[in-house]
Amino acid sequence: MVAAAPSSLAFSSARRILLDTGLQLLENQGFGTVSMADIALAAGQPLAEVYRHFGSKNDFVLGLYQRVHDDLEARSPDLPAGPLALRFQAFMREKLRLLAPHHRLLRSQMAALLDADVPTGVLSPETENIRLRGLALFELVVRGATDAPAENLVPALTQALYAAHWGVLGLRLLDRSAAGQATDELLEMLSAGLALATPQLATQLGPLLLGQVGVAVGQFLQVSPAVDFAVARRMAKLILRHRKVLRTDSEASPAPDEQSIAVQLPKLHYYISQGWPIHLILPAFPAKSPNRQKVLGTLPDLGEEIALTFLQSLCDDIRQVYAPGARLSICADGRVFADLVQVSDADVSAYNDVLKSLIQRLGTPDLDVVNLEDLLATDSFDQARAWIVAQYGEPLAELKARVRDTDHARAMFNGIHRFVSEDGQALAPEKSKSRVKEESKEVAYEVIQRSNAWTKLLAQEFPHALRLSIHPQHPHSDKIGLRITRAQDDWLTPWHGVVLLRANDYVLLKRSQAEETGAVLVEQDGRPSHFVAGPNS
Incomplete structure (x- = not known):
């Protein structure tokens, strides 16, 4: 146990400090030159602790993918209300912002990112769950739009936008223009094109073209045919x-x-x-x-x-x-x-x-x-x-x-x-x-x-x-x-209220409200436990 300043690494969880340290080393020194022992030394942790959380250096990159998607999922309710083009652009800008501190690492991994046989490849089996999370986020982008297409077109459009977003991310990694201006211009053009194309989805030609695109993109995404969301949907x-x-x-x-x-x-x-x-x-x-x-x-x-x-x-x-x-x-x-x-x-x-x-x-x-x-x-x-x-x-x-x-x-x-x-x-x-x-x-x-x-x-x-x-x-x-619990309002919890037992049910409410009804206080194990509705309640 330590009593260090709030910024001390001693306060950090082992996984957090290892991921932060590993990503920083890989970013600054290059993926090929850093060993797991280097990460353990820099983090001040035993090598065994590193392997307890991360099986290889690839797991640090996968940890970065997960962290970015955690942040995107948390911010998804903040997407602007409005047309699809606006929501797509807002989502892309947020993802580009989250990835910006890691450009050097990701550029060094460009070959691996494009190789489906490498664990960190964007089409590898190991990143399938990341792709599923990405597709779910783009489905939110599409379904929440004021000009969302018909239900039968949502999956294909979601996949098409997800594939297109990879192109934007790839260009940003290669972009040497000032402050990523070239990528910004591409994103503006894509958004403008999307604004023009979205209304056409309601025509007879739109579904035909989108269906063909969806089939091609679906094959490209390499999501296992064994993925069956039936059980997951029932649980959700x-x-x-x-x-x-x-x-x-x-x-x-x-x-x-x-x-x-x-x-x-x-x-x-x-x-x-x-x-x-x-x-x-x-x-x-x-x-x-x-x-x-x-x-x-x-x-x-x-x-x-x-x-x-x-x-x-x-x-x-x-x-x-x-x-x-x-x-x-x-x-x-x-x-x-x-x-x-x-x-x-x-x-x-x-x-x-x-x-x-x-x-x-x-x-x-x-x-x-x-x-x-x-x-x-x-x-x-x-x-x-x-x-x-x-x-x-x-x-x-x-x-x-x-x-x-x-x-x-x-x-x-x-x-x-x-x-x-x-x-x-x-x-x-x-x-x-x-x-x-x-x-x-x-x-x-x-x-x-x-x-x-x-x-x-x-x-x-x-x-x-x-x-x-x-x-x-x-x-x-x-x-x-x-x-x-059954409560009077959606904000009340057991640690902000008391239980009142009634003839046919119970309700969670404030203590003062229970007492105002004339309810009887009941103790258990020598401590007050709950109220029971009195005869005149």
Whole structure:
């Protein structure tokens, strides 16, 4: 354990530090001259630790591909609303931006990128899952366009655009013009051509041409004919059945559609193709709110028991359609937010200990708990929190701009701000409501910043896992907002509420609301557990 500055490599997870160090060495010194031992030495890690995470240097390049797609999937809800040409150009600019720091490495690998027999080749069997993820992203680009073509044309158009985007990426690697001007001009021309061509897809000639292109591109992409998304689709629909969607002024809460399903299929297929259990990760179960108007105390109660039981039942349901089943890692995030939400690290530890004992007592074998200290070696949680923000956090100015400019980001902010304001008012009743609401804005921004940073760290640690969230999410996000209890609203969780048992069902609500009904408090193991509706409730 160390107590270094927040920027110290000691805070980093082994996989993260190895990937960063390996990519930097390969970028600066050349792929052929760097050995795995060199990477271990530069990272200050034993050689055995390198091989535990990466089987060869090729795995570092594959790790780069995965990292880029993680970021693209996270930003896909931010694609502009509008015609296909606009969305295509916005997507391409974002991908070019993400790849820009790695041009030198990728240029040195040009021959390998074009060789389907090399593991890092864009058409190799080893990168098939990356291609599937890329195709899913382009399907989102197409389906979300205001001028999207008929349903039967979507697959062919998706494949054509995916193939075209490789041409743009290849030119950028070879582009020696100032600031990639030649590539920028090509992208402008492609977008202009797409704007002209899209309306023609509705004519009789359009589907004929696109069908021929689709057949050729499909052969070129070399996606295995064994790829069958039937099981993956059933699992995606099963999970999405329990989802919570951000509600905005311009969006209803639609049933899962093809866009919602498409983004999940490649990750599900990754596990199905190897016969492994599906891995789900859920950042959740931080600690009880310090607001005693909402909760009964500092430790888990019946609300957590119901939520854990539901999560196990979800894994059981998946096993009904896919024999290997699923395992779900609760990525407890109390450490990440403790100082912001005015909860002590001691309370986080106590909550976490009881949570783990509940998992054992309830018999939920497919659930496990991952904490910040399981991923980062540190004896200072304050420094670890600062490190996560420094390494993975989005600048607050950019976050505020997204909240200002996009409906779903604003809806997320409003939901978090409401909870922070409620707790702030309860903890500082001497302050005016308007003052608390204003002070809570900055806290809400920081909560979202840290939440996103925690998500990025988890994506680094579990690159193939399906991502869940306890918050409502954009309907086409790579994260699925999961409803883990019956609650009065989509933002309420067991750690922000209490369970009220009624004659025919239960509901999660705030403690003050349960007490106002005249409900009776019930204790278990000497601790308050839940409420039962009284005869006059």
